[in-house]
Amino acid sequence: MKATSWTRKGFLAIFLFLTVLASIFVLRHIEVKRLHYQPQVNATIIMPRVSPHHIVNRSFCTFQPLSPQDALEERLILDSIAWPATPVLPSPISLEQTTDPAHSTFTILPGRKGGQWHVGDQLEVMIQTFDFQGRPKKSGGDFILATLQSRKLEAGVAGQLVDHQNGSYSAVFSLLWEGDAQVEVTLVHPSEAVTVLDRLNREQPDRIYFKSLYRSGSVSETTICNVCLRPTQQPVCNYTDLHVGEPWFCYKPKKLSCDTRINHFKGGFKQNLKVKEEKLFQSGVNMKVSIQATGSSIATVLSKKEGQLKLKTSSGTSVPSGYYYQGVWWTLGGTTISQFNRSAITQCLKGKVVHMYGDSTIRQWFEFLNAALPGLKEFDLHSRRQVGPFMSLDYENNILVTYRCHGPPIRFGLIPTRELRYIANEIDDLIGGPNTVVVVGIWSHLGTYPIEIYIRRLQSIRRAVVQLLDRAPGTLVIIRTANVKALTLYETITNSDWYSLQRDKVLRAMFKGLKVHLIDAWEMTLAHHLPHNLHPLPPIIKNMIDHLLSYICPHKGG
Numbered sequence: 043m044k045a046t047s048w049t050r051k052g053f054l055a056i057f058l059f060l061t062v063l064a065s066i067f068v069l070r071h072i073e074v075k076r077l078h079y080q081p082q083v084n085a086t087i088i089m090p091r092v093s094p095h096h097i098v099n100r101s102f103c104t105f106q107p108l109s110p111q112d113a114l115e116e117r118l119i120l121d122s123i124a125w126p127a128t129p130v131l132p133s134p135i136s137l138e139q140t141t142d143p144a145h146s147t148f149t150i151l152p153g154r155k156g157g158q159w160h161v162g163d164q165l166e167v168m169i170q171t172f173d174f175q176g177r178p179k180k181s182g183g184d185f186i187l188a189t190l191q192s193r194k195l196e197a198g199v200a201g202q203l204v205d206h207q208n209g210s211y212s213a214v215f216s217l218l219w220e221g222d223a224q225v226e227v228t229l230v231h232p233s234e235a236v237t238v239l240d241r242l243n244r245e246q247p248d249r250i251y252f253k254s255l256y257r258s259g260s261v262s263e264t265t266i267c268n269v270c271l272r273p274t275q276q277p278v279c280n281y282t283d284l285h286v287g288e289p290w291f292c293y294k295p296k297k298l299s300c301d302t303r304i305n306h307f308k309g310g311f312k313q314n315l316k317v318k319e320e321k322l323f324q325s326g327v328n329m330k331v332s333i334q335a336t337g338s339s340i341a342t343v344l345s346k347k348e349g350q351l352k353l354k355t356s357s358g359t360s361v362p363s364g365y366y367y368q369g370v371w372w373t374l375g376g377t378t379i380s381q382f383n384r385s386a387i388t389q390c391l392k393g394k395v396v397h398m399y400g401d402s403t404i405r406q407w408f409e410f411l412n413a414a415l416p417g418l419k420e421f422d423l424h425s426r427r428q429v430g431p432f433m434s435l436d437y438e439n440n441i442l443v444t445y446r447c448h449g450p451p452i453r454f455g456l457i458p459t460r461e462l463r464y465i466a467n468e469i470d471d472l473i474g475g476p477n478t479v480v481v482v483g484i485w486s487h488l489g490t491y492p493i494e495i496y497i498r499r500l501q502s503i504r505r506a507v508v509q510l511l512d513r514a515p516g517t518l519v520i521i522r523t524a525n526v527k528a529l530t531l532y533e534t535i536t537n538s539d540w541y542s543l544q545r546d547k548v549l550r551a552m553f554k555g556l557k558v559h560l561i562d563a564w565e566m567t568l569a570h571h572l573p574h575n576l577h578p579l580p581p582i583i584k585n586m587i588d589h590l591l592s593y594i595c596p597h598k599g600g
């Protein structure tokens with residue numbers, strides 16, 4: 043009797059337990075469904091292949107587990123950005139069989155109308171690469187950029203590159219202005235250099251390293267920190283953010299505890315190229331070097347004839363996203379950009395709160411507004427010049443503009459640990475609404491890591507943005523993409539345009555279909571005649587700010 047009663051009680055307990063478990067599962071499932079933005083991907087085009095470029099070095103990069111949706115998205119994104127395989131070179135490297143921009147050439151194709159172009163047509167250029175011995179290259183994977191320029195008209199547009207994977211490439215341009223258009227083709231990196239850059243992120247994701255100072259009483263110690271921290275005998279402090287799941291680790295100080303960490307700063311850079319590999323990264327030889335035309339590099343574009351401009355792709359995004367004409371950036375995606383003078387900026391921002399989050403390229407926008415608006419005064423928060431946080435106020439017009447840098451990895455000077463904040467956590471603290479503008483720009487400090495780190499960072503930011511737009515649909519969210527920059531060997535190893543390009547594709551894919559606006563800094567810096575610069579020069583910033591303000595105040599500028 044007793045035994046049966048116990049069995050019955052046991053069954054009841056198990057039944058209750060299972061019911062609770064099932065409801066937890068259902069609740070969690072609903073929550074997951076609600077929280078996770080469904081990526082707009084066509085599942086029928088999944089290629090079930092794992093590119094060797096996607097091997098993360100698990101020996102010292104640890105990741106939080108992803109939800110099934112996020113894991114699927116990660117795989118789709120990795121597949122979509124897979125770079126053509128490039129031949130492995132014998133060591134030590136000789137340049138002989140690598141791409142030589144001086145031997146390589148491009149040719150403007152005559153097109154359907156036999157060398158006559160009208161506004162609205164496309165211009166196609168064929169690029170053939172050769173090695174240093176003058177032999178045609180047979181494989182693809184070179185990183186090439188192409189633009190169409192007119193100095194006289196201060197016009198420019200970026201070309202779309204197609205890698206035929208046989209040593210030839212096409213660049214396709216939309217013809218958007220009447221007059222001369224000069225084709226410029228640049229070899230950014232030979233494919234052999236891309237191989238090295240890819241390997242560095244797998245083998246040395248810690249080549250930029252960070253430090254933290256620990257202090258308690260009279261004892262202080264400094265240790266090394268990173269996202270990917272090499273395992274040693276030394277114990278580790280785990281600063282993984284419990285809310286957003288972003289990983290961060292420091293070696294534990296010998297005498298102090300993990301919670302005595304008081305700041306964060308860039309430690310330095312360890313360059314560890316193999317013998318002679320630096321030959322692949324020589325300015326003036328094979329890094330950001332022009333490729334010359336066979337025949338003319340200039341096309342004369344006649345006025346628009348018949349037909350419509352066909353620039354929209356089926357997905358609704360424009361290719362290209364815009365172009366310069368008379369020094370002004372015009373978009374093709376449906377947003378009309380107005381020019382804002384000082385008083386128009388003030389009128390536009392009246393009653394608004396603008397929160398800017400990101401790296402130094404977002405800080406430039408904060409600095410621009412501060413300098414442009416006479417009524418906007420920076421409140422002295424006693425922050426470090428490079429680091430922030432910053433806050434500017436215009437009492438009369440009720441304008442508040444803030445800037446805060448993104449969380450680690452960040453290569454800024456000295457940041458108190460209390461000021462290390464992840465963008466997703468900051469966005470989670472906002473109420474939002476029609477008077478709130480959120481600006482996000484995060485790319486240049488994440489180039490040296492496996493791209494999965496960037497994907498996860500954006501997944502957490504996107505989750506926060508989706509929730510913000512759910513609770514306050516009137517909030518305006520603007521994302522700044524990566525930009526091209528000047529490359530030296532050091533700048534390349536620590537954040538080549540190739541790393542930026544790959545991350546930029548990820549960023550665009552992940553925010554596609556969301557109610558957020560992109561400012562295409564990539565094309566805006568590429569299409570401009572000014573030299574590439576990590577911090578784009580003032581005329582480009584002015585165009586970016588006009589773009590930003592045109593989203594905030596459509597059709598209100600001058």
Ligand SMILES: *[C@@H]1O[C@H](CO)[C@@H](O)[C@H](O)[C@H]1NC(C)=O
Binds near residue numbers: 084
């Ligand atoms: C998905 O891709 C397939 C094959 O390319 C195509 O037939 C189908 O129409 C696509 N579906 C959507 C919803 O885009």
Ligand SMILES: *[C@@H]1O[C@H](CO)[C@@H](O)[C@H](O)[C@H]1NC(C)=O
Binds near residue numbers: 206208210
């Ligand atoms: C490379 O491929 C493209 C596109 O298929 C083709 O037009 C071109 O002729 C090929 N070039 C060589 C050298 O085979």
Ligand SMILES: *[C@@H]1O[C@H](CO)[C@@H](O)[C@H](O)[C@H]1NC(C)=O
Binds near residue numbers: 246
């Ligand atoms: C991981 O990093 C170690 C140390 O740099 C390196 O020896 C190893 O080859 C890397 N593994 C992969 C899969 O790249």
Ligand SMILES: *[C@@H]1O[C@H](CO)[C@@H](O)[C@H](O)[C@H]1NC(C)=O
Binds near residue numbers: 104106281282
């Ligand atoms: C660090 O902490 C996070 C959160 O508690 C945990 O999920 C992760 O496994 C830890 N990582 C390591 C390497 O201990």
Ligand SMILES: *[C@@H]1O[C@H](CO)[C@@H](O)[C@H](O)[C@H]1NC(C)=O
Binds near residue numbers: 383385599600
């Ligand atoms: C600024 O632009 C506005 C139009 O938005 C115009 O009415 C005004 O005259 C301009 N002010 C100056 C000083 O140019």
